[in-house]
Amino acid sequence: VLECAGLGPADLDYLAVSDDIGADGYLTSRRRFKKAQFSETWRRAPGYFGPRLWAMGKYYRRMLLTNRRSSAKRQQRWDELRGRLGDQGFAGEQRSYEHGYAHAATAYYCSGFDSALLFVMEAASFINASSVYLGRDGVIEKILDIPWPHSPGRFYETITLLLGFRPARHEGKITGLAALGDPSAAGDYARGLFHLEEDRDDFYLSPDVHLWRWDYRKRKPNRRLPRPLRPYRREDIAAAWQVALEEAVVALVERCLHRFPDVRNVALVGGVHGNVKLNQRINELDAVDEIYVHPGMSDCGQPLGAALACWAEVADDPGAFRVETVYFGPAPDQDEIDRLTRDYELVFEDVATDVLPARVAQLLAENKIVAICRGKMEYGPRALGNRSIMYAATDPSVNDWLNRQLQRTEFMPFAPVTLIEDAEKCYVHGLKSAYTAGFMTVCYDCTDFMKRNSPAVVHVDGTARPQYISRRQNPFYYDVLAGYKELTGIPSVVNTSFNMHEEPIVCTAGDAIQAFVASNLDALVLEDKLLLKDNNPTLRRKLTGVHEITQKLEDGDQPQD
Structure with missing residues (x-):
């Protein structure tokens, strides 16, 4: 990026990063997420694993123990980055921003909207599963946290894995496959696994989905689907998952629009909004004048989000703008x-x-x-x-x-x-x-x-x-x-x-x-x-x-x- 811009570390005033929370912060986050997931799944685990006691014991052990090594390695990578930049002349200030906020910054500041609801729908950050923000007059304010483990991203990546594809990579194939299926075949079952709660602004994700995601994490050829899914064609399963995701997220969008009736623009970001069919459903809402989906909607947008968040803090009059193109990378030499x-x-x-x-x-x-x-x-x-x-x-x-x-x-x-x-x-x-x-x-x-x-x-x-x-x-x-x-x-x-x-x-x-x-x-x-x-x-x-x-x-x- 610096090379494309013709800059070097010594030219920088700020180093903006997302989620630099230290080794202890990473460890605390991992423990909290595991505790939340275990509290949702431990009652269902014996019935799911049945006679496979070794598998259930391994799952319990994974949920109850946290390895410090990975958290320490993450912090070590940050320290090495700062050291290399310092060796090359960087003497500016470092600022760190929370994962969801960095996503929201890309959604708002590149949208061109004076005011907009910002939906960060993903698998997880270090503090939650997803979140909603309000962007108005250049300022971003969080209005809703979706706590782990009730994650829309986990819901969709799990079916990606179960149907033989790579999670966090091939979710678009599920969206394409869904168009070939009948959503009514397994629709009610999928809605039971994932939906928006009626009495609060929160998703519900069944413990079964987390158990499947863990149990099928290692791909084995010709392994059968979980028992409840076996009666259905894979096209029908994909269609049911797609409809359940659309209905739950669209319902949340409608709820937030009702809460802020003067806001009619919606900005979407996070890996879930790589799902173009979901985005279409939101765009078609009568209460929405326009949507904006950030081009780097997944975590590839995190560096830009941190940079935009930093810019908004130090700028005299930050506000949303629009970019004509996203041709930001290198050209052929x-x-x-x-x-x-x-x-x-x-x-x-x-x-x-x-x-x-x-x-x-x-x-x-x-x-x-x-x-x-x-x-x-x-x-x-x-x-x-x-x-x-x-x-x-x-x-x-x-x-x-x-x-x-x-x-x-x-x-x-x-x-x-x-x-x-x-x-x-x-x-x-x-x-x-x-x-x-x-x-x-x-x-x-x-x-x-x-x-x-x-x-x-x-x-x-x-x-x-x-x-x-x-x-x-x-x-x-x-x-x-x-x-x-x-x-x-x-x-x-x-x-x-x-x-x-x-x-x-x-x-x-x-x-x-x-x-x-x-x-x-x-x-x-x-x-x-x-x-x-x-x-x-x-x-x-x-x-x-x-x-x-x-x-x-x-x-x-x-x-x-």
Whole structure:
């Protein structure tokens, strides 16, 4: 981050961090959370574990004992960071902010709202499961704590684990899978496990969910689901979990809106709000004028949240603002591009920079798959045009074959990028919360026009998760899409992240070349250069040879003379 900004530690006035509460603070927090969870589950544990007394004993031991070592290591990492920065010239002041407050700061100060309710929905912080804040006139005030263990994030991550995916990573797959199921099949059962309490502003999470989360923490092939879930298809289970989550969180939002009737804007943050279907339900409420979902809604937003909280404290007149883009990361290095060009004898198409968008639009109109690695990388989990793969959205079978080509899960829908001026034409109430749709963080119901012309990005439930784009945000990206519309009459194409399955989104030029070849794509925009697969027939062989040598070195083998 400092390198991208052209700064060094000596240039900093403040070091803002979240949750620097010391080894004793971490230890106290862990003990308190375990005690709360154990008090909810100990009566149910004997019936759940049954004859597996060894497993029950291990669970009890885990809940009753706390290892000091992990807390000490966390504090040691903070001390090492401060020491390194000090060695490099940092002499400023350090300030620490609570986890939920840092989340709330990203939600409020980047929203542009004068006043808003801020919902921090996640698995847990160091003091609670989730929280609600009020942002008004530049000041953030907490209005509600959701105590552990009644966690919306724990509810959803547990079903992610049970259905064979990785918790805290693959929850989006559950959202996609849910659209293929019948929520009524297991809906009542899921609601019994997780719901908003009628008599107080608090969620209820069944002890069974915590027991499942612990018991299934180690993935074992072909292990059966917990007994109560076995009668249902996995699609129906996902659908039931999705509906239960939506109903509980939406009910809490409505309750808070009723409590503050003069506040009609809602800002959403925390890992739970990576769930774009949940965000859609909140956006559709009549009592809500606009929602904002912070692009880095998970804990990747914590550093920015701490920085914003610190800025608000020291600024003369802090207030909410809006960012046009989140292209905050590094750009491809020209020296690396030159080196790769020499090493792999890359042959770029001779196309002028000013006509490159039109050439890419032509390729898309010819149903070519085009990857982009251009400009600064996006902040957050979404690819927003600088590290994207683009393809025409006219082929409904693309979800099968392109997901297979990228080695991704077959039922996951692709998302579109759409020209902002065509939002209403493509989506129902498409301009409501258009600012946050620029970051691909909310779903909309699709219009008949969208369903007819761009079926590849319309999920089976008739929704899509668009990115709106204007020329002001990204001139190149916009001009490509505008050129495609001029050729086809269609203002949307597929925009999916430029990476192979389970790999990070590409960052460097080298990453881009590797992923381009591995994905067998047709074209790559690398800064202002255009690389076509057909013009580089030996690239795969050259790259494979380099990869094999690198792998042998990593395995400890020495190259032969």
